[in-house]
Amino acid sequence: EATRILRKDETGSKSIDRRLFCERLVCLVLSDCIARVQRFLVTRLGEDWIFLVMLGITMALVSWTMDYASAKSLQAYKWIHGELKGNIPLQFLAWVSYPLMFILFSSLFCHLVAPQAIGSGIPELKTILRGVVLKEYLTLKAFVAKVLGLTLALGSGMPVGKEGPFVHIASICAAVLSRFMSFFSGVYQNPYCYTDILTVGCAVGVGCCFGTPLGGVLFSIEVTSTYFAVRNYWRGYFAATFSAFIFRVFSVFNKDAVTITALFRTNFRMDFPFDLQELPAFAIIGISCGFLGAFFVYLNRQVVLFMRRPNAMTRFLTRHRLIFPAVVTLVIATLTFPPGFGQFMAGELMPRECINSLFDNFTWTKISGSPLPVGLGRSAAWLHPDVSVFIILLLFFVMKFWMSAVATTMPIPSGAFMPVFILGAAFGRLVGEIMATLFPHGIVFDGILYRIIPGGYAVIGAAALTGAVTHTVSTAVICFELTGQISHILPMMVAVILANMVAQGLQPSLYDSIIQVKKLPYLPELGFGHMSQYNIFVEDIMVRKVKFISSQSTYREVKLLLDSSSLKSIPLVDSRGKRLNADFNLNSCHKLNQSRLRDFPRHESDADLAPYSLLQITAWEEKEMDKPMEIDEIRVDPSPFQLVERTSLHKTHTLFSLLGLSHAYVTSIGKLVGVVALKEVRNFTAECVSGFSLVEFLNLKDIFNSSEAVMFPPVSLLSFGCFCLILVSNKQTNRFLQSLDEDYPRLNP
Secondary structure: OHHHHHHHHHHOOOOOOHHHHHHHHHHHHHHHHHHHHHHHHHHHHHHHHHHHHHHHHHHHHHHHHHHHHHHHHHHHHHHHHHHOOOOHHHHHHHHHHHHHHHHHHHHHHHHHHOHHHOEOOHHHHHHHHOOOOOOOOOOHHHHHHHHHHHHHHHHOOOOOEOHHHHHHHHHHHHHHHHHHHOOOOHHHHOHHHHHHHHHHHHHHHHHHHHOOHHHHHHHHHHHHOOOOOHHHHHHHHHHHHHHHHHHHHHHHHOOOOOOOOOOOOOOOOOOOOOOHHHHHHHHHHHHHHHHHHHHHHHHHHHHHHHHHOOOHHHHHHHHOOOHHHHHHHHHHHHHOOOOOHHHHOOOOOOHHHHHHHHOOOOOHHHHOOOOOOOOOHHHHHHOOOOOOHHHHHHHHHHHHHHHHHHHOOOOOEOEOHHHHHHHHHHHHHHHHHHHHHHOOOOEEEOOEEEOOOHHHHHHHHHHHHHHHHHOOOOHHHHHHHHHOOOOOHHHHHHHHHHHHHHHHHHOOOHHHHHHHHHOOOOOOOOOOOOOHHHHOEHHHHOEOOOOOEEOOOEHHHHHHHHHHOOOOEEEEEOOOOOEEEEEEEHHHHHHHHHHHHOOOOOOOOHHHHOOOOHHHHHHHHHHHHOOEOOHHHOOEEOOOOEEEOOOEHHHHHHHHHHHOOOEEEEEEOOEEEEEEEHHHHHHHHHHHHOOOOOHHHHHHHHHHHOHHHHHOOHHHHHHHHHHHHHHHOOHHHHHHHHHHHHHOHHHOO
16 A cells, blocks of 8 residues: 555655655554454454353353342242231242242243253253254254243242253353354364364353352263363363353342352361261261162153153143143142141242251251250241151151152253252251261360261262262262362262262163153263173174165166165265275255256246157156266265274274264275164163173074084074073063074074
């Protein structure tokens, strides 16, 4: 620009003011510098930092807004109940109708706007991170339905949690922001980057939900990832920490807290929080929570399976979707009515009030029946003049146990973390009060008497039961972040590990259980000790009848293949044999065939088509369909993933989980011999995990492949028949016996 101006000045075509020239030159230099800085920030920092900051601020604002709205709703709920004090019928009507209205509206709104918003969302995210595409789960409609439905559910006072649905909300927000950031950098359109973005979204969801960034990142890794990329570690921690910080700052600005503190702050003594003699009690809490967590998962799954069972009642509830949540809400609200049965189970306390009271420093067995001390606060709801504290805690645990298991199956956005957390705290408090009764004067150590702290037992119970239900150990980290004290971290870790050991041997995690019930395409974990995973090979589970095309295939052959198959991709082999060359997308073939048929000359009017008869058009189409297909016009994957025949199931499972494969071709010296898909790997993995081994059966196949099979005496064949009859009792072996019947028809008699 400067050169152009000077040239004009030199030619004398126009008089140029030197001052104007300098100003324009300075503006050009400044604009160029600004453009360079902006380009540097976007390309170097914008790909990560700007995205993570935007995600953290957005989720902190959403989380605080939801908490504020639900807290005001619960405050209004209790205010209405208090204003009607003395009029029991009106109190009961208000106590029941208020949550009923919220739950019905939440269920109806989610059903009309986005049914994908129903439930937790973590099982679906595990499947999406596995590489499976689930439609409409990460859209703005699902975001709106999830946020509004979850806010209404939390504001109703029902035993439902925020953690699972909020992880789904954060993942949707991350997906939407990634599409926005793709305008600045194309790296966000990469499918591998998309998976990393969802991983960060999960970490932000847990960290911002409770203000626990450390435990949130670890928990999100444990529940959503089979293999975690370390490169996403700092992204998750930065976004979760920033989001949790902004979330707590909003609380300070709203004067909900004086400063940034833990959500459920405790004040246990730090000099001597527990004695070594209490470790057996902590171990008992862990083992008991393992059994209780497994039973909770079992009960939740049985309720879901009962609702999915094809009978007249379930068909009626399917047609009238609001009846089931209405009945569940009505029953729970009736049983927790404070002047009624709720007075024997602290029914007037809302979820956060329950946690704060269960974590307090008072020993309820010592103050029961005496004047209430100053500062007891909402903990007075656990004390009844005519009923023991043990009875109230036991009734609360038993009633809330089945209520939580049933409430989390309602067709609304709901999580199970917070209800299970409260259940664990109640169970731990019960054990702590028992210990305080057994040792009323405390425990003597080094000549000093230390009293039992039942609140510490409640914290340990909460961590152990949530760890048992979710099969995670990071709940211990979440607990010490929630309470702001690390004094009980050692017994907490012991209890959580013991609970996991027991629960993992009895039931899958709650999220894996939902995956099994919904039959989502997710690979279960193989675990240790299943030796059959090393003795089963790809050649034993692969599909041998593979549809393929070659470079000499005609359009007619491809059209027949498209009409008779629902596959998304198909192998491309060479013309000389079955040597695998590439893997291409069948959607491209559809477009290519349609464009090929559109190549016939088109004219403006029907009169222009007069020279061409119908027979000529048909003959031209037939001629074109018999021509070899033009492979260059099709989108081809030149390096499809390949396995050899003797690849073990363990290695195959690892590769499918690590790379997110949907299928892999099996080759022998480059020649295509079969294909193994996610379905086959999942089925055989489930058989290994369930304890059923196919090794003996595979050995029998090897025996009958040999020439000595014909020499078998009748007794051996009879024994083999009895062996097959025993296996028939297991429904997972039916298809294996059918394959034997197809491969060895001479054994049919």
